[in-house]
Amino acid sequence: MAHLHNNDLEYVVDEYYDSDVEEEPQLQKGDEMESLDSDFEDDLEFNKSSTDTTAVEFRNGKDIQGIPWERLNYTRDKYRETRLKQYKNYENLSPSHEQINKECLQVTKGKTFYDFQMNTRHVKSTIVHFQLRNLLWATSKHDVYLVGDYSVMHWSALLRKGKEVLNVAKPVVPTLKRPGLFTQSLSRVQISSMAVKDNILVAGGFQGELIFKYLDHPGAAFCTKLTSNENAITNAVDIYNSPSGSMRIMAANNDAKIRVFDALSFACTNQFSFDWSVNSTSASPDGKLVAVLGDSVECLLADSQSGKVAATLKGHLDYSFSPAWHPDGRILATGNQDTTCRLWDIRNPSTSLAVLKGNMGAIRGLKFTSDGRFLAMQEPADFVHVFDVESGYVKCQEIDLFGEIAGISFSPDSESLFVGVADRTYGSVLEFSRRHYDCCFDSFFY
Structure with a gap:
């Protein structure tokens, strides 16, 4: 994973992408909508409700993010065309894209599996490392948790309001004290990764911190610093049930270890070491295997109890950052900086089943619905793709927006999809609802 110093973190995505773009009088990568502020920022201050976009307003012609294209010197289509040409994907190994394109599945786009419901700019995410994008989690079709500036916010889609649930701008003092428990107070923490499940929120920090919180209790229950390594980012955290049924927390760190x-x-309870920085992990639904992804073209399947590598998945051409398991536990999806997602059948992991490709950049996030029907694939910016698993991944809905994407999450019942957008002006949460058809009309719509 690319190394960044702490003083580089504020708007790191803006600074990285701005450096690669020719100066033109248009919206820039990573700083997408900031140039629009002078035209209508004052209007927004007087009428905050106008910053939201509802489904009705969208159907009546309002931009999904509320961007006033009619006030600009270019159309949305023209800006999209320009952005696709100018966007520079971050690569560590400069893979051959000709080779990649030959392998990719031919997909039919234009489907609608999830309908737009709401975009709210009253809450927004903050990205502290441009490669790490697991910063939004949905615990129900109404409740979303997202990382803000030195905090975790709870957004209630039902009440259309947000509140802070964890503030790490000040020292974090653990509330739980037990003999022999290695816990410690932490100073100002920049959150690099997050996971939420049931009543538990776990956050990883840019200096190797790990914070555990019960959602129904104030403050942090437990926190510690995993390592004193100079480049000690906690790249990913995962909450899962072990084969015995007990709940476990897994932290993947840039020091090449999993704890x-x-x-x-x-x-x-365990600590496993690898030959490269571990960027992300995900335990299988039965808790027996762990997908290990990192600074390697290979992805690993390891035994969750011993850490022993059970299989090596070969096919990607750059570093990987996002794994996701199908609920049946047989299919694993892996996202890579080579701009692809590969699908693997772990019963025969010698070759990937299919290769899915994005439009612009690395695949930074992957999520299956709990019923296994859909797979959402997140690029670093602008695009989220929703694939129909039952069609063999050849039918796809493409969600087209502008801005860096902080995270994606389906609600546990698969009825809602949330997308976090990190942008100084147009940072927001987008909400989509699953479309249901009467069976007799399926053929008509599809």
């Missing part, structure tokens, strides 16, 4: 904690006692 496993018991969610009840907070004791570290």
Whole structure:
């Protein structure tokens, strides 16, 4: 994973992308909508409700993000065309895109599996490292948790309001004190990764921190610093059930280690070392296997109890950052900076089943619905793709927006899809609802 110093973090995405774009009188990468502020920022201050976009307003012609294209010197289509040409994908290994294109599945776009419901700019995400985008999680079709400036916010889609649930701008003092428990107070923490499940929120920090919080209790229950390594980013955290049924917390770190904690006692139960920085992990639905992705063209399947590598997945051409398991536990999706997602059948992992490709950049986030019907694939900016699993991934809905994407999440019942947009002006949460058809009309719509 690219190394960044702490003083580079504020708007790191803006600074990275701005450096690669020719100066033109148009919206720039990573700084997407900031140039629009002078035209109508004052109007927004007087009428905050106008910053939201509802489904009715969208159907009546309002931009999905509320961008006033009619006031600009270019159309949305023209800006999209320009952005596709200018966008520079971050690569570590400069893979051959001709080779990639030959392998990719031919997909039919234009489907609508999830209908737009609402875009709100009253809450927004903050990205502290441009490669890490697991910063938004939905715990129901109404409740979303997202990382803001040194905090975690809860957005209630039902009440259309947000509130802070964890503030790490000030020292974090753990509330849980037990004999022998290695916990410590932490100073100002920049959150690099997050996971939420049931009543548990876990956050990883840019200096190797790990914070555990019960959602129904104030403050942090447990926190610690995993390592004193100079480049110690906690790249990813995962909450899962072990084969015995006990809940576990897994932290993947830039020091090439995975650490496993018991969610009840907070004791570290296992620690596994690898040959490269671990960018992300994901435990299989039965808790027996762990997908390990990092600074390697290979992805690993490891035993969750011993850490022993059970299989090596070969096919990607750059570093990987996002794994996702199908609920049946047989299919694993892996997202890579080579701009592809590969699908693997773990019963025969020697070659990938299919290769899916994005439009502009690396695949930074992947999520299956809980019923296994859809797979959402997130690029670093502008595009989220929703694939129909039952069609063999050849039918796709393409969600087209502008801005850096901080995270995607389906609600546990698969009825809602949320997208976090990190942008100084147009940062927001987009909400989509699953479309249901009467069976007799399926053929008509499809």
